[in-house]
Amino acid sequence: MTITKVDLIKWAKRMSYALGLLLALFICFYASIYFGLWGKIPDSKQLAQLKQSQATQVLDANNDLIGKIYVYDRQSIKFEDFPKHLIDALVATEDVRFYEHNGIDSKSLLRVFFKSILMSNDSSGGGSTITLQLAKNLFGRKNYGPFGIVINKIRESIVARRIEKLYSKDEILTLYLNTVPFPDNTYGIESASEKFFNSHTKDLSLVQSATLVGSLKANTGYNPRRYPERSGARKNVVINQMVKYGFLSEAEANKATTDSIVIDYQNYAPNEGLAPYFRAEIKKQLDSLLKQKQFRKPNGEMYNIYHDGLKIHTTLDNTMQRYAEAAMQEHMSDLQRQFEKAYGQNAPWLKGKSAFEAAKKRLKSYRKYKAQGLDDQAITDSLQRPHQIDRFSWDEITVASMSTLDSLEYYSKFLNAGLVSLDPSNGAIKAYVGGIDYGFFQFDHIVQSKRQVGSTFKPFVYTAALEQGMDPCTYIPLKAITYTDVNNWRPTNAGGLDDEDLNYNLQKALSNSVNTIAVKVLYETGLGNVIAQAKKMGIESHIEAVPSIALGSSNLTVLELAKAYTTYVNGSKASNPVFINKIEDKDGNIIASFEDLHPEAQNNSMAFSNETRQVMLEFMKATVNEGTATRLRSTYQLPNALAGKTGTTQDNKDGWFVGIMPKLVTVTWVGNDNQQIGFSSTGLGQGANSALPIFAKYLQKLNADSKFNSITKASFENPTEAVLNSLNCDPTKTDGFFKRLFGNKKEERQFKKQEKKNKKGGGIFGWLKKKDKDE
Structure with missing residues (x-):
């Protein structure tokens, strides 16, 4: 069949109509997102007053961090506190044209489109900019079903453009580094620096900065605490990127790639870390103090210890606290062994002994079953069903299968x-x-x-x-x-x-x-x-x-x-x-x-x-x-x-x-x-x-x-x-x-x-x- 010029014109018209229709549909689709039909997008006024949840810091008498109170482990610092090599590592790895684009890197998007989609080349990298990532970090993503990835990407691009109009590049980097998620449920570079290296961000070394920046690619997979070898390899990728784009010399890179990562892990979780009983008491006192009118915000609202980033200056000395905890642990672990050995097989905490039976009847679960009318044997049977628990000992914490009564007997022996x-x-x-x-x-x-x-x-x-x-x-x-x-x-x-x-x-x-x-x-x-x-x-x-x-x-x-x-x-x-x-x-x-x-x-x-x-x-x-x-x-x-x-x-x-x-x-x-x-x-x-x-x-x-x-x-x-x-x-x-x-x-x-x-x-x-x- 011969294709005539008329056929080609008709085909071209149909294609143009189709493309026009697709473009119109896309414009309508984009407009529906832009004008909030898929959920309101933060406007310039909201973006100008960005407020992120920040952890309350509990500081010792020397102004050293001893713990935090938070929903998200995050604390903000200023741009001046970021070492240059940290910014260089971030830009070289995550968004090398950061200072050239307006939130959307068109070159990267075209590269991703042609190499990843048309040529199936996985090495093309991503098209997400630091600003786009910031938009995602600030406002998260919602589930829109099969259109979710497209809708979320468009929403983020709109927010990114607005952010670029409102904030300078340094301010965007500050917002990003204060909100980006790091391993172990940690948000923001300052929290990550303190957790993994017991250091403020301004004091990070090149190796430490590269390690943390490298972990952004996959929080779990490149966690330096859990996977040190994998994290080290990723750190070297960051260093090589810095060399590639002129942020680092070959000599500096050679030293950084051979230096090992030394972790000084600090756990600020409420149940762990230094002085947890003291921090729990501080929280109780804050709950009471901040209800008082003289300690409220200028507008009369109560401060929120989980979100408002307060700084609580306490009297504790963190070094004295470490010595006290170490002294207690050294003595009590030894005393516990003597205590158990002295009683032998006639220990008062064993099942059947009067102390154990009295403790059993004080259990909340025992009282609950008793209120339901169960007799003692039925209650005992119910309390003997085993389940998995973390079990404390002075040697190590293990996972064990124990019933409620087994657990009562086990823990009743501890001094x-x-x-x-x-x-x-x-x-x-x-x-x-x-x-x-x-x-x-x-x-x-x-x-x-x-x-x-x-x-x-x-x-x-x-x-x-x-x-x-x-x-x-x-x-x-x-x-x-x-x-x-x-x-x-x-x-x-x-x-x-x-x-x-x-x-x-x-x-x-x-x-x-x-x-x-x-x-x-x-x-x-x-x-x-x-x-x-x-x-x-x-x-x-x-x-x-x-x-x-x-x-x-x-x-x-x-x-x-x-x-x-x-x-x-x-x-x-x-x-x-x-x-x-x-x-x-x-x-x-x-x-x-x-x-x-x-x-x-x-x-x-x-x-x-x-x-x-x-x-x-x-x-x-x-x-x-x-x-x-x-x-x-x-x-x-x-x-x-x-x-x-x-x-x-x-x-x-x-x-x-x-x-x-x-x-x-x-x-x-x-x-x-x-x-x-x-x-x-x-x-x-x-x-x-x-x-x-x-x-x-x-x-x-x-x-x-x-x-x-x-x-x-x-x-x-x-x-x-x-x-x-x-x-x-x-x-x-x-x-x-x-x-x-x-x-x-x-x-x-x-x-x-x-x-x-x-x-x-x-x-x-x-x-x-x-x-x-x-x-």
């Missing part, structure tokens, strides 16, 4: 711990360890847990006694006495210390934590006076009016105990614990200063006299030098100026140690969260063995770091001559013949008289329920 360090001069919290592992044990043992404090309460008794006029050289008999006003209670001393002829002065009694004398001092001082003294020193929890408080039967938090002990090195004033120094918005404007956050800081009054404070410090120095805390000198060889107090509670359930230094007060606690489970022996569970070593190891690490010389080498003030004279007496005295013959009845009459006085004052002792012992 937990707490540590807090305060600067006594201002209450600043310098280290805060709320437990052994936040991911598995989220209960905070610093502010949430109240436990019996054992002999760490005794200094409050002795402080009250001195304030009431008792002489430090008062001699009190060791022997036990029966108190008929409290159900014939007869407190005794640990270790069989019961020499009926021996008397201790107050320093000897406190430094050796003698129970019988502590109770006698309380009786002589008056229970009401002791409670009032503790309250003056900052104890806020309820103190039951029973004489067993002399042995530490009161339940207090670690933090309030630390606060009370700051009085001994802060001019007799209690230091209110301080977590936050100031809060700034993302632009550095102060939302709340220290004065706003802590108006009570100037209102502290003296809890006791300076003379009493100096005497008490001498008493507690003796505890370290010759009393229950001598391990600090003998075992751990600590030369520091130290005072302190150990504590152990009934059945060895709680171990305590308070370490006092001129510029640091630290409290450590160890115990089981199930208060029915204690240590199997006093030798293992006493505070000197369970809690003191955490403090000792912590202080060893501080001593080895010259950065903390101002703390570790500080000296106590010299006591006045009057105080030294008041302490100038023998620590012990033995009763003479006539004292031994007639003294017992006289002493009994004295305490009977005191009992009647106490009863007359309102029967304040009540009914003693527990006979608490301390070391």
